[in-house]
């Protein structure tokens with residue numbers, strides 16, 4: 001599938017990438033896109049994915065493809 005990307009050497013889908021960022025199961029995730037920024041830790045490429053950790057919440061998460069760095073747009 002075209003949606004699969006490599007993060008830290010592993011293939012991820014939108015949902016599994018969202019779960020990496022969230023640290024637990026998520027309900028649903030949108031497509032993975034390339035974020036318009038570099039990783040602040042290692043300068044690597046950053047992926048972005050919008051996902052729903054619960055039915056009432058929508059979060060945009062970012063994850064470095066090369067290291068453990070991840071963040072979300074939560075306040």
Ligand SMILES: [Zn+2]
Pocket residue numbers: 039040041042043044064065066067068069
């Ligand atoms: Zn990084």
